[in-house]
Amino acid sequence: GAVVSQHPSRVICKSGTSVKIECRSLDFQATTMFWYRQFPKKSLMLMATSNEGSKATYEQGVEKDKFLINHASLTLSTLTVTSAHPEDSSFYICSARVQGYSNQPQHFGDGTRLSIL
Amino acid sequence: AQSVAQPEDQVNVAEGNPLTVKCTYSVSGNPYLFWYVQYPNRGLQFLLKYITGDNLVKGSYGFEAEFNKSQTSFHLKKPSALVSDSALYFCAVRGNQAGTALIFGKGTTLSVSS
Numbered sequence: 001g002a003v004v005s006q007h008p009s010r011v012i013c014k015s016g017t018s019v020k021i022e023c024r025s026l027d028f029q030a031t032t033m034f035w036y037r038q039f040p041k042k043s044l045m046l047m048a049t050s051n052e053g054s055k056a057t058y059e060q061g062v063e064k065d066k067f068l069i070n071h072a073s074l075t076l077s078t079l080t081v082t083s084a085h086p087e088d089s090s091f092y093i094c095s096a097r098v099q100g101y102s103n104q105p106q107h108f109g110d111g112t113r114l115s116i117l
Numbered sequence: 118a119q120s121v122a123q124p125e126d127q128v129n130v131a132e133g134n135p136l137t138v139k140c141t142y143s144v145s146g147n148p149y150l151f152w153y154v155q156y157p158n159r160g161l162q163f164l165l166k167y168i169t170g171d172n173l174v175k176g177s178y179g180f181e182a183e184f185n186k187s188q189t190s191f192h193l194k195k196p197s198a199l200v201s202d203s204a205l206y207f208c209a210v211r212g213n214q215a216g217t218a219l220i221f222g223k224g225t226t227l228s229v230s231s
Contacts, residue, residue: 006160034218043207043223044161093160095219103168105151106219108160 002028004096006109014117015086021079021112023094029074030096034106035067038091050077074099084116119144121210123222130198131230138193138225140208150191151209151219152182161207167191178202198229 003026011019023033031052036044048069049057056069066088068080077096081088091113095106120143130136142148149168153161165176172184182193191208205226209219 004160041224041226044221046218046220049218091158095161103149103166105163105166107163108153110160111158113158 002096002098002107004094004107004109006094006112008112009110010113010115012115012117013084016083017116019081019084019114021081021092021094021114023077023079023096023109025075025096025107028096029099030077031074031099032097033071033077034095035069035077035079036093036095038093038111040091044093047079052077081114084114086116089114089116119148119210119212119220121208121220121222123206123208123225125225126223127226127228129228129230132200133197136195136198136202136227136229138206138208138227140191140193140222141189142191142208142210143189144210144212146212149211150182150184151211152176152180152191152193153207153209153221155205155207155224164193164206198227200229200231203227203229 005024007022033050035047038044046059047062050069050071052071058064071077091111093111094109097106098104122141151166152164155161164180165174167174167184175181180195205224207224208222211219
């Protein structure tokens, strides 16, 4: 089945550091990938839709300069949390859907636990 | 706007008993509906989907869901719960336009006791 790999699984770093999270579709191509943020015991909040070769589409209230998204190939999207602060600590999950199959489920990475000290 | 409601924060059932996790949705047009399960500190695993066709959808691990258009519901069910089914369950909806993301309900924690 379709596999999405997300790396790293956990990051602990100091306030002010920038952190890059990678999301790869291992056995399929994904024109579109999605980035979600999950707070403890809460639902997933869609942050942005990442489109290969073009700018990401951010949801209302998400700072695009804070959360930089790059989707340089059909199998890789990256999320960079710039100048991270403790309030950015969260569980970030990426997702992708097989290109050209709009009625297929989104496949999810295992998430990245980001802790900013 | 699309939305999903999961009215129960937690569902408790005894092992071997049937379980139901409720979900209602609001979407313009025909909905694409999904159920996912999440184990601690993991991503989401796909269970089943409804796109079109039979209202009763069968999915992974013995789960099924019934699409009810008149009640705008898509409840998740299993005839006999297992302790290993204990997890966080999400209902999600998506419009039928290409490139649109899933919108999730708040999640329901299922606890199955032995």
